[in-house]
Amino acid sequence: MKPEIKELHKIERKDLEEVYEMMLKSFKNYPKLIGSFPDWEDRQAAIEMVIRYYGAFDFEYGYAYSLDETMSEVLMIMFSEEEVYSEERFEAARSDSDAFRAAAARLGEEGVRRWWAFFDEVDRTEAELATIPDRYLYADFLCVKEELQGQGRGSRIIQAACRYADEIGLPIMLFTNGEEDIRFYKKNGFKVIGVTKSEAFGLENTYVLYEPKAGAEAADA
Numbered sequence: 001m002k003p004e005i006k007e008l009h010k011i012e013r014k015d016l017e018e019v020y021e022m023m024l025k026s027f028k029n030y031p032k033l034i035g036s037f038p039d040w041e042d043r044q045a046a047i048e049m050v051i052r053y054y055g056a057f058d059f060e061y062g063y064a065y066s067l068d069e070t071m072s073e074v075l076m077i078m079f080s081e082e083e084v085y086s087e088e089r090f091e092a093a094r095s096d097s098d099a100f101r102a103a104a105a106r107l108g109e110e111g112v113r114r115w116w117a118f119f120d121e122v123d124r125t126e127a128e129l130a131t132i133p134d135r136y137l138y139a140d141f142l143c144v145k146e147e148l149q150g151q152g153r154g155s156r157i158i159q160a161a162c163r164y165a166d167e168i169g170l171p172i173m174l175f176t177n178g179e180e181d182i183r184f185y186k187k188n189g190f191k192v193i194g195v196t197k198s199e200a201f202g203l204e205n206t207y208v209l210y211e212p213k214a215g216a217e218a219a220d221a
Contacts, residue, residue: 003077003137007166008065008157013073016055018075018207019064020099023051025141031177035202036118037111046115048103051141053095057085057141060093073144073153077161080136085123118201125196129207132173132193136209137165138175159187165212172210182206195201 011019030047036041055076058064062078090096104112126132139161144153165172176182182192182212190208197204 002061002082003079003164003168004033005063005065005077005160006029007073007160007163009071010052011059011066013059013070014120015062015071017061019071020051020055020073021047022049022074022145023055023141023143025094025146026149032205033118042107042111045103045107046111048056049100049107049112049115052097052100052103053090056095056097056100057093061089062138064141065161067153067157067160071196072148073142073157075142075161076140077172078138078140079162079170080138082132083138093163110145114127118203119214121198121201122196122205124173124176125198125203125205126207127196129196133171133209134209136171136173137161144172150154155188156183162189162210169212171208171212175205175207177205182208 023181024044024047026051027047029043030043030050031045033043033050037046055064058078059074061082062076064074064076066073066075104115107115140159142154142158160173172190174185175196176185185208186192187212190210192206193209194207195204196207
């Protein structure tokens, strides 16, 4: 089962490379990796690994959406029961692609070990967060083309997802970094439900939740 947001444009697999390129430009200053990858070139390789590995997973078990066929923005979203990470599921999602391996080669063996350890730490700290709901829509990789940022496109696509959440009666959860991003989600109806930290990796993730409007019917499993 995948979330069907009918008012948005569903991105097809053949268009994923174009979407990844947009993400690479939009996330070039990805704040949560700065502590672990202070070198600019290493950080760009680490960011590409994130986008390709987890983006392929999100696409396989959920959907990637944009406002229209121009694909000037993207939001990946799945049901929480699909957010189950295992080697077999990543393999089925084709996460370990040639492009992912090329990015890993640029990062080098030590950097790749740090990359895996970093995301193991993300999973560990998230597991300690008691405020995560039992079932939710997980939103990931929201971004807008650099030249179109500041025009409200990010708000429009997340608000469409929120209307879908109202329709099916499930909350939306995601984690983000930085005061500007936190303000963006608060402006669009989200509230902070927890913060996870890791001194070892210079990591701080802020978890935010959109609660569906009262009266919505819960979705079937």
